[in-house]
Amino acid sequence: MSAVDSELLNKLGEVAVKVGLRLQKGQDLVMTSSIEAAPLARAIAEHAYKEGASAVITLFSDPESSLMRFRYGRDEIFDYAPGYLFDAMARAFDNNAARLAIAGDDPMLLAGEDPDKVGRSNKAQSAAYTAVRERITQFNINWNIVAYPGQKWAELVFPDKKAKKAQKKLAKAVFAASRVDVDDPVAAWQAHNADLKTRADWLNGNRFSALHFTGPGTDLTVGLADQHLWMGGEALSKNGIWCNPNIPTEEVFTTPHAHRVNGTVRSTKPLSHNGTLIEDIEVRFEQGRIVEAKASKGQDVFIKLLDTDEGARRIGEVALVPHSSPISKTGLLFYNTLFDENASSHIALGQSYWKCFTDGDTVQGDEVSARGGNSSHIHVDWMIGSNKINVDGITGNADRVPVMRKGEWV
Amino acid sequence: MSAVDSELLNKLGEVAVKVGLRLQKGQDLVMTSSIEAAPLARAIAEHAYKEGASAVITLFSDPESSLMRFRYGRDEIFDYAPGYLFDAMARAFDNNAARLAIAGDDPMLLAGEDPDKVGRSNKAQSAAYTAVRERITQFNINWNIVAYPGQKWAELVFPDKKAKKAQKKLAKAVFAASRVDVDDPVAAWQAHNADLKTRADWLNGNRFSALHFTGPGTDLTVGLADQHLWMGGEALSKNGIWCNPNIPTEEVFTTPHAHRVNGTVRSTKPLSHNGTLIEDIEVRFEQGRIVEAKASKGQDVFIKLLDTDEGARRIGEVALVPHSSPISKTGLLFYNTLFDENASSHIALGQSYWKCFTDGDTVQGDEVSARGGNSSHIHVDWMIGSNKINVDGITGNADRVPVMRKGEWV
Numbered sequence: 158m159s160a161v162d163s164e165l166l167n168k169l170g171e172v173a174v175k176v177g178l179r180l181q182k183g184q185d186l187v188m189t190s191s192i193e194a195a196p197l198a199r200a201i202a203e204h205a206y207k208e209g210a211s212a213v214i215t216l217f218s219d220p221e222s223s224l225m226r227f228r229y230g231r232d233e234i235f236d237y238a239p240g241y242l243f244d245a246m247a248r249a250f251d252n253n254a255a256r257l258a259i260a261g262d263d264p265m266l267l268a269g270e271d272p273d274k275v276g277r278s279n280k281a282q283s284a285a286y287t288a289v290r291e292r293i294t295q296f297n298i299n300w301n302i303v304a305y306p307g308q309k310w311a312e313l314v315f316p317d318k319k320a321k322k323a324q325k326k327l328a329k330a331v332f333a334a335s336r337v338d339v340d341d342p343v344a345a346w347q348a349h350n351a352d353l354k355t356r357a358d359w360l361n362g363n364r365f366s367a368l369h370f371t372g373p374g375t376d377l378t379v380g381l382a383d384q385h386l387w388m389g390g391e392a393l394s395k396n397g398i399w400c401n402p403n404i405p406t407e408e409v410f411t412t413p414h415a416h417r418v419n420g421t422v423r424s425t426k427p428l429s430h431n432g433t434l435i436e437d438i439e440v441r442f443e444q445g446r447i448v449e450a451k452a453s454k455g456q457d458v459f460i461k462l463l464d465t466d467e468g469a470r471r472i473g474e475v476a477l478v479p480h481s482s483p484i485s486k487t488g489l490l491f492y493n494t495l496f497d498e499n500a501s502s503h504i505a506l507g508q509s510y511w512k513c514f515t516d517g518d519t520v521q522g523d524e525v526s527a528r529g530g531n532s533s534h535i536h537v538d539w540m541i542g543s544n545k546i547n548v549d550g551i552t553g554n555a556d557r558v559p560v561m562r563k564g565e566w567v
Numbered sequence: 568m569s570a571v572d573s574e575l576l577n578k579l580g581e582v583a584v585k586v587g588l589r590l591q592k593g594q595d596l597v598m599t600s601s602i603e604a605a606p607l608a609r610a611i612a613e614h615a616y617k618e619g620a621s622a623v624i625t626l627f628s629d630p631e632s633s634l635m636r637f638r639y640g641r642d643e644i645f646d647y648a649p650g651y652l653f654d655a656m657a658r659a660f661d662n663n664a665a666r667l668a669i670a671g672d673d674p675m676l677l678a679g680e681d682p683d684k685v686g687r688s689n690k691a692q693s694a695a696y697t698a699v700r701e702r703i704t705q706f707n708i709n710w711n712i713v714a715y716p717g718q719k720w721a722e723l724v725f726p727d728k729k730a731k732k733a734q735k736k737l738a739k740a741v742f743a744a745s746r747v748d749v750d751d752p753v754a755a756w757q758a759h760n761a762d763l764k765t766r767a768d769w770l771n772g773n774r775f776s777a778l779h780f781t782g783p784g785t786d787l788t789v790g791l792a793d794q795h796l797w798m799g800g801e802a803l804s805k806n807g808i809w810c811n812p813n814i815p816t817e818e819v820f821t822t823p824h825a826h827r828v829n830g831t832v833r834s835t836k837p838l839s840h841n842g843t844l845i846e847d848i849e850v851r852f853e854q855g856r857i858v859e860a861k862a863s864k865g866q867d868v869f870i871k872l873l874d875t876d877e878g879a880r881r882i883g884e885v886a887l888v889p890h891s892s893p894i895s896k897t898g899l900l901f902y903n904t905l906f907d908e909n910a911s912s913h914i915a916l917g918q919s920y921w922k923c924f925t926d927g928d929t930v931q932g933d934e935v936s937a938r939g940g941n942s943s944h945i946h947v948d949w950m951i952g953s954n955k956i957n958v959d960g961i962t963g964n965a966d967r968v969p970v971m972r973k974g975e976w977v
Contacts, residue, residue: 199629217627218627221605241655241656241659245654
């Protein structure tokens with residue numbers, strides 16, 4: 158018997174399609190999945206066709222095949238990433254295809270490979286992926302990320318358990334965080350979306366010009382972009398479809414001002430980035446730019462990440478998550494942003510979400526930049542929240558409004 | 568332990584890259600594979616990178632996901648096939664990417680599905696695939712098909728064996744037919760290519776205008792296209808690379824004249840077409856066109872296949888294989904054209920190989936048609952050879968030259 162309960166996996170597929178994507182009759186769906194996650198991909202295909210999909214196009218990846226490149230490839234090729242498939246995806250989105258990504262691969266896949274090759278490879282891939290990333294981050298179409306409890310991932314999260322037991326425990330945690338271990342997951346998601354909307358509405362009503370984070374190693378002022386909009390839970394895509402881009406999600410988030418971030422911040426959880434674990438990040442911002450950066454582990458990879466392009470040293474997202482979030486309460490480090498970012502307030506290096514503006518469906522690039530929205534080939538979240546972090550909102554009149562105390566909503 | 572010997576699988580990967588593709592440094596490789604065949608895809612990726620590939624792009628498919636479409640998809644969608652990925656492949660080939668296909672999926676995958684949907688789906692897929700198929704059949708780039716001994720395929724070939732034993736036996740047969748169970752597979756292929764060249768050179772020297780097949784249920788005259796060229800084994804692609812498109816291969820083949828085929832022919836082995844087994848095909852040709860067709864099993868699917876387009880009722884390939892070929896001697900029915908066509912002389916409905924003309928690298932579509940080269944969205948081989956079939960070559964002077972007697976070269 159599989160370590161991953163097939164009934165709950167089917168429910169997760171249903172939630173991904175009906176809540177995550179809210180896939181419409183006649184839409185194509187472009188899905189990415191590891192070959193290990195094929196059982197979830199099948200469940201998603203089932204529900205997508207039941208909802209009336211015209212075609213489900215799944216791009217399966219094989220992590221072990223990817224390793225062959227690092228082990229046997231010529232040095233020059235790590236600066237090269239062919240764009241054929243990415244261009245195909247972009248064209249599908251321009252034709253109103255929905256987008257689903259299944260996460261859950263081995264977070265440490267590339268941990269043993271040459272950091273220089275990994276960095277160059279990530280940079281080339283990221284550049285080739287630009288057209289796809291823009292269409293997703295700008296919400297041209299309805300999209301969703303959902304996770305499959307993969308074996309290697311499970312062994313990383315539960316290093317003391319045997320393989321099958323570890324996967325079983327991770328599956329349980331994934332199903333719980335994704336709110337599918339209840340009688341009516343779709344109804345549960347409707348209630349959760351309503352809660353997140355209440356938080357975002359309160360923040361939007363306050364029109365803070367900045368947030369001030371304080372705690373151990375952290376004294377950071379994050380200016381917010383002009384005409385920023387707080388969002389959380391479901392979002393309206395430009396194709397007119399409400400979707401829940403992340404499953405799970407516990408955050409409310411907005412676009413910071415790329416030139417108005419100042420001070421120091423220390424990460425509160427490790428960042429697992431393309432197979433490298435980056436721990437104890439400490440950075441200092443000046444006028445939005447990271448001018449000093451160190452990490453106790455993975456510093457090379459972190460510095461390479463910051464050097465991807467000019468926008469990689471500035472932030473494109475700030476998000477608030479209470480320390481008591483269900484994911485935080487598991488006490489687990491998931492080594493996976495989709496989960497860990499929902500256990501903790503966080504910031505993201507790189508590309509901003511154009512959606513997080515009051516006129517997010519129509520605003521254009523020049524205007525986004527003028528208001529402080531960042532541009533980059535990357536978007537990498539890392540965690541800065543904990544039960545020792547306080548957050549104040551700063552109003553246009555420089556008044557301070559308590560937002561969080563000891564990691565909880567005031 | 569896996570039923571598929573990993574050392575021989577690695578050798579098969581090496582042969583696919585070094586003999587099948589003769590992949591050159593700096594080439595991209597576009598590969599298709601089922602997720603089950605990932606171990607072979609990894610071996611191919613390894614050898615491709617060792618030979619200097621710039622990128623290996625593998626499109627993995629999951630047969631079980633494909634079934635979701637037939638089980639849950641709306642009726643209308645079976646006339647629709649999105650072209651995004653096919654267009655991406657065509658563009659890669661225009662950029663000199665090599666092409667490798669791993670065969671070996673369950674031949675009966677779609678056997679239980681609605682034949683109408685299967686037929687419409689095949690037709691739509693085939694149309695969407697046109698740009699890819701043309702670039703391959705016209706040898707724009709070096710390409711290769713190789714087989715992985717998949718589990719379901721093995722159980723079909725060896726229905727009396729237990730699953731693991733069946734796969735082990737199929738693996739052995741695949742490795743033997745692919746000539747990798749020897750000390751130096753690359754040298755073995757060089758010798759085999761030389762043998763096939765000798766046969767093709769003899770046929771080309773004779774400049775037959777037609778072949779006459781006789782045997783039980785068969786009295787068929789196959790006119791050959793003007794300026795046809797017999798080929799076998801390795802072939803020179805337009806990008807200047809010699810490749811072995813099929814592994815295994817035992818055939819010599821050429822382009823028949825689409826309007827000069829007359830008489831009756833009976834299939835000598837079942838045709839496994841996209842999951843349907845078509846048995847005991849009997850057709851009558853008049854001036855190249857199939858005007859009567861029946862089959863004892865799968866007749867509906869066969870008729871639908873013939874109705875794909877005008878060219879589907881005419882033939883685009885005729886091939887000679889001695890009954891004593893190593894694949895024939897296994898006595899197995901593989902339910903897979905790559906193997907079964909190499910056990911028996913055969914013809915193919917549909918698209919002709921432009922390569923099989925004396926000026927095959929430069930000839931254009933109008934000229935191909937004028938010489939009798941067929942055009943179609945399909946190319947489907949079926950077996951007409953056995954130890955009861957005689958073949959005569961007919962010269963321009965209407966002289967008869969014995970070519971095969973009782974299935975063997977004269």
